[in-house]
Amino acid sequence: MKQLKIMLFAIFLFLAMGGCAPTNPDKMNTVVLTVSAASSLQNVLEELAVEFQKKHSYIDIQYNFGASGALVKQIEQGAPADVIISASTEQFNKLNMAGLIQEGTTLISNELVLITGNNGSVSLQKIEDLKSNRVEKISIGAPSIVPAGSYAKQALEHLDLWTELESKFVYAKDVRQVLTYVESGNVQAGFVYHTDAIGSDKVKIISTINEEILDSISYPIGIVNHAGSPTEAKKFYEFLQSEEIKDIWVKYGFTY
Template sequence: MKKIILCSILVLGMLFAKEANIAAAANLQYVLQEISKEFLLTHKNDKLNISYSSSGKAYAQISQSAPVDLFVSADEEFPQKLYMEKKTLDKPQIYAQGVLVLWSANPKIKIHTLEDLDQKDIFHIAIPNPELAPYGRAAKEVLQKTKLYDLVKSKLINASSISQAHQFVSSGNAEVGFGALSLIDKKDKKISYIIVDKSFYAPINQALVLTNYGKNNSLAKEFKEFILSTKAKKIFQKYGYIVNE
């Protein structure tokens, strides 16, 4: 009898389990894993399907009616475009501000200033595609404002997303690269990095929005609110993001 009751409870749990599809910016890979894990502690049978890519790529997919409930972008611009296209009911909300870094995984190269990019032993500089990735847009702005762009443009390697830019650097395919503080392993003694002066680029205000596809998805709505919660803000801060208290 106990086994029957237990099986019945499990079946009911599966029947009432909820699921949500999340399109997230690539810089969120580590922080969102921790946030979603914390969220699912109170949603035992529910499932979050999170895919990571450049915000521009995610925007294009949602704009073409991809089955995405919640868009967690690396900027405000792409979610705002969806709102203007009437692909969302509500305006985007900012959840955190990203921090741009310049870094190297090559122990022979130490990054101290932006001017280090002009070193003779630096042949490749990874940068997320500025057309698709907000961090890449910020990196290009930095190079232009500091008058370094013309000096190093022949060294630039465009990556499809910020995670690919990090892969180029970590694999040695690029000696240095622009990336997100949230993706830097601060315990790795072999890497060197600097936080880029925020006065050189427009704030990377990262926003999220529920799509029309997800307007009736209660799990997506709850996860959105959790990302905006005080508990999630503390996790964002842990990974180097700037949040409003």
């Protein structure tokens, strides 16, 4: 009987100590991390999520891709988001000024390019060729919400082409839609990011917009103040800035 009591006590002690053991994060319940990101980041971020989850398998990355202006409005209205990556410093600063970002920094940069379809019926050599009567439709993102569209407008105004070309514009909800319009032949040309253009085998780059006539295209990243999972948001925020994944950013055409 005495031996039985000792054995039961030992088992109880073992179980009690096991309950105090450190928790293995990989065995925790899944944490869903909501990341709102510019549409132009879709391909690279999907690959980066796979890399991140190799080390943090309990964190499930859920992306919300869209135009930066639309994403900002969603967060302003209280939509769930842990991290935001914008293609516009101006849009990102709206959240900063409203006190909705607890930590932020510049992550990467990009370039704006003019593209046309590989099988297009119109031959374009430079931006000025858009004035040709043969060019009937040019797609750009809606400047009020799509940073790529805002950058395109800035460049065309600098070149005194905006007013002359305005009747030809087909506005898109985001830069990915611009790319789709050009790929499908629905428009003869469009303004997208360099990273979008090199990711498609259906378009070719006509011209890269000179930085001298365009604001620097930077992508700020921030942790949202009302983040539901701030600890995990911090892990992902730091991961995207780490040297270990620099080559992935570069592979997709971003400057890191």
